Amino acid sequence: MKIRFLICSLLLSLLSTAAWAQMTDDQVVSYVQSGLKNGKSEQQLGRELLSRGVTRSQLERLKSQYDANGYWSGDKSNSNGSVDNDRRRTATQETGPGRNSRDNRNATDDRSGRNGRTGDRTLPRDGRPGAQEQQNLRPEESLQPTPEEDAWAGFFRTMTDTIPPQPEQRIFGHDLFTGSSLSFEPNENLATPANYKLGPGDEVIIDIWGANEDNLRERISPEGNIIVAQLGPVYLNGLTIQEANAKLRQVFAYKYAGVGGDDPESDISITLGQLRTIQLNVLGEVAVPGSYRLSPFATLFHALYQAGGVTPIGSLRAVEIHRNGKLLKRVDVYDYLFSGKLKEDIRLEEGDVVIVPPYRNLVEIEGNVKRPMYYETTEGETLSRLLEYAGGFTGDAYTGEVRVVRQTGREQQLSSVRDGEYGAFALEDGDRVTVSASLDRFSNRVEVRGAVYRPGMYELGDGIRTVGELVRRADGATEDAFLARALLSRESSDMTPETVAVDLRSILDGRTPDVELRRNDVLFIPSQLDLTELGALTIYGEVARPGNYPYALHTTLEDLIVMAGGLRDGASTARIEVSRRLTDADSEHATKELAQVYSFSIRDGLVFDGQTGFELKPFDVVIVRKSPGYQKQRTVEIEGEVSFSGTYTLVHKNERLSDLVRRAGGVTDYAYLRGARLLRRMNDEEKAVRDETLQLALRNSGSDSLVVNKIALSDTYSVGIELDKALLRPGTSIDMVLREGDKLIVPEEVSTVAISGDVMRANTVLYQPGKSYKYYIAQAGGYGDRAKKGSVYIIYMNGMIAKAGSRGAAIEPGCTIIVPTKRARNGQFLSQILGVATTAASLGTMAASIANLAK
Incomplete structure (x- = not known):
């Protein structure tokens, strides 16, 4: 880390002292590739490049090119000073010898052949060779990255990650020649400028029509001549199109009769075909100074764009154009930027030198x-x-x-x-x-708040100079305004806040002098309602919309009941209570009383007992109780082997199993009474016991307690009954009393026994009278490896549970034999619980058994 830190520090110091003279992108690539071949480290190459003026922005540009292409596509041996491969191709090819836009002679106008003057593009803009070029590449010229290029990729990624970005110094106009949307590229489809001078490399097209017809295409030689058959060389270098046309008319008069004279029988026209390129130099404070070959229509701004724009110390106010060794003009780019004067964008000629000096x-x-x-x-x-x-x-x-x-x-x-x-x-x-910004305060503002019709800020001045005038401008105080004491908040001479009490009523009545306002004064007029605590009214019980309601003066008990949507069907009209808060502001001792309670009766929508129109006070609580004589219908169901299955309404609170079977027409001859079961819907208390039992079982078994959130627990459970005995002894304790939601199921005769739990394989076998539980376990392959043999239990169809081998625990048709596991591990116990619950459809009934199994 210390070595890396020292390297970074060295790179930063070198970066800060680097000269403005930059290497081109191609030169950087070649330099790094050569250095890597010679065994130089990335750090050493970095120091050398930074000392030669390579910047972070240039490295980031190279990095983006590599990331986009995956390889280097330019001609690495060419270092003519272009900013990047795109611009070099644009400069050298757009006006190069390969232009063939003049070949199309189908247009009717002599100028129409200029369409497409931008010429052939043998390489696309991204720098990759086209399909034909790829076919012609030799193996050593393939587009696959070389090991040196891979090493270079690692180098500039390291460099750009190491060198922090330089703080941005935004200089107006310097981004004009660095963007891609404004290149100032000349439009070559326009008519040839009248002052355009022919030169070596230009192709001239000579058309003769009339009594004589001919067409010639000739390129001006380096000596400035074209060769005309039978006439020899004709010197056109330096002539404008108009001057060249006049000269050719004189020359062709020797070859064709009727060309010259005052009334010629034939006419001659000269146009341009393929254009030459001009070479000029861009020097000074530009990103990449050097020589450039551009279109002969190129201007100063296009040359600056090709050179990558000016450096941070370059001048835009005094760009010099030198022609034939003399200063032609100093151009102020600001005239174009602020006034749009294109006259500053001068067209360049062969051999011109553009110099960008440092700013003054x-x-x-x-x-x-x-x-x-x-x-x-x-x-x-x-x-x-x-x-x-x-x-x-x-x-x-x-x-x-x-x-x-x-x-x-x-x-x-x-x-x-x-x-x-x-x-x-x-x-x-x-x-x-x-x-700087203006002060964040007002010079003439006053404000009024509170109980006025138009609160807000007002201008301090003509018409508003006093408190009374401010209130009147706000359309006066509202009816609930407390005018005896308004508060005027203002700033004292030392800017500390102060509050002044104002008797606004006396001021408005003219009994006391008005108060002069100052800048930033705030007048607050309280409301009487703000000074009085108006608590809400509350109503509970058998009303349509119980809850809190806002207090209003003269609200009666009947009014509150109406606001709450009226009484429900089960409401008691014989007893409605109103509890009232005790308030005694003058009291000096505590009292044992907590509230005042009033009781009323209602008949025909009116309160009676001598209290008709009882008015409520703030914080009163009204309780409408349920009538003791109101009962909802309670229903139960019976299905299976009975004469009339379906839903029945309980007639009495103590209706029993035998009563329900009797009302259903009794059981059929195929009923299996020992297997009858009762499903009961859990009430809130039973649901709480179920959840607590399951949590206890999970904790004792070591299972993840979060698993309980994924279990879909049923809200019904099975109650163990003995319907055969209940029918034999109706009305006794074995004949269970029903409750709302109960469902009695009387099944058909069942002839199987199920075995599950820690056995070799869970199985269902045919019931054999007199066989013990061990017989049926043997039918399931015997005990498992961790079976708890002494704790086998039996779940009967009627919901009863018994320990196997205990007194009276006989195997009956339809029962399930459960073999528990000795030790819970990794949620196995929970799986066992779920298996049992699925079989018996009862977690509530087996809560105690589950807790014992977890021990």
Whole structure:
């Protein structure tokens, strides 16, 4: 870690002192590949590259290219100074010798052949060769990454992860030539400019029509000539299209009769076919200075774009164009950026030199302006001009004064420039201008709150100078306003808050002098309702919508019952209670009484007992009780081997099993009374016992308690009954009393016995009279390895449970023999519980048995 830290520190120090002269992307790739072949480490290569001006942004660009393609696609031996492979291909191919847009001569206009002047593109924009080029590649030129390229990928990933991003210094206009959406690429489909001069490499198309017809296509030689049959060389270098047309007319007059003269019988027209490329140099503070071959229609801005834009110290205010060794023009790019003057975008010619010098003055403006950033200024430009560059002040800016911090060479100097002096204050290099925000407070605001018709903020001034005028402007106080004591909150002379009590009633009546308002005063007028606690009314019991209701004056007991939706069917009209809170503000001793209780009767919707129209008070609680004579129907079911199965309504509270069978017409001849069972719906208390028992069993068995959330427990359970004995002795304790929701099932005769639990294989076998439980366990393959042989129990169809081998625990048809396991492990006990519950459909009845099995 220490070595890595030292390396990172060294890289950072080298980065901070790197020169602006940068290597091209191709040069970086070649340098790294060569260094890796020579055994140099990534850290060593990093130090060398940083010392040569390679920046983090350049490394990130190379990284994104590699991530997109997976390989390097450019010609690594070519280092003509282009920014990347895309731009080099654009510059060299768009106007190269391979252009064939002039070959299409089907258009009727002599200029129509210029469509598609951008020419052939033999490589796509991503730099990958096309299908034809891939077929022609030699094995050593395949697109698969080489080991050196893989090593390079690791290198620049390490570098970009190590070097922290440099703080952004946004200079206005510097991103103009680095984006992809604005390249200033010349439009070659337009008519040839009148001042365009022919040169070596241009192809001229000569059309002759009239009495004589001919068509010639010739390319201007490096000497500036074209060769015309029978006439020899014709010098066209440096001529415009119009001048060349006039000269050819004179020349062809020697070859064709009727071409010359005042009334020629034939006419001549000259147009351009394929265009040449011009070579120029872009030097100075650009990202990649060097030589570029561009379209002859290329302009200054397109050349700057091809060079990657200007560096952070490059100037946009004095870009120089040199032609034939002399300064042609100094271009101010700001004229284009702020005024859209394209006259600054000068068309370049062969041999031109573009020089971007360092800036003279760079100033920063920050704060409340619309476009805070760095701006380049010329000598003598003022603060007023800088504010125009920055888009002017924002709406919340303080425009009365601007602060300027200037570097004097020894220390900093602060200047406060007042409004009106902006046009006279000249800026210098390094100035930092700050525009502050206006104060977050009001100079003429007052506010009224509380019990007025139009609360809010108002302007302090004409019409509102006193408290009374403010209240009247707010359309006066409301009817519930407490005018005896309004509160005026204000700031004292030392800005500490203070509160002044105001007798607003006396002021409005004119009995006391009005109070003068100050800036930021807030007048609060309380409401009488705010000063009185109005508690809610509460109603419980047999009403349609029990709950809380807001208190209102003169609300009666009948009113509250109506608001609650009226009485339910089971409500008692003989006894309705109202409990009232005890309030005695003058009391000095505690009392044993807790509340006052009033009892009423209701008849025909009116309270009587001498209390008709009883008015309620805040916090009163009304309880409407259930009538003791109100009973809902309670139903039970019976199904199976009875004459009339179905649902029956209980007539008496103590109706029993025998009564239900008798009302159902008795049992049939095929009924198995020993197997009759009763399913009972759990009440809330039984559900709580069931859940607690299951949790206890889970804890004792060591199973995960979270498993209980995944168990779908039934809300019904089986009650152990003996229907045969109940029918023989009706009305006795064995004849169980029914309750709502009970379901009596009288099955047919059953002739099987089920064996489950810790046996070799759970099985169901034919019932054999007189056989013991061991016989049936043997039918299931015998005991399992961990069977708890002494705790075998039997579950009968009627819901009864008995321990096997105990007195009276005989095997009956339809019963289930359960063999438990000695020790619970990894949820096995829970599985056993679920198996038993599925067989008997009863967790509630077996709660005690489950708890014992878990021990």
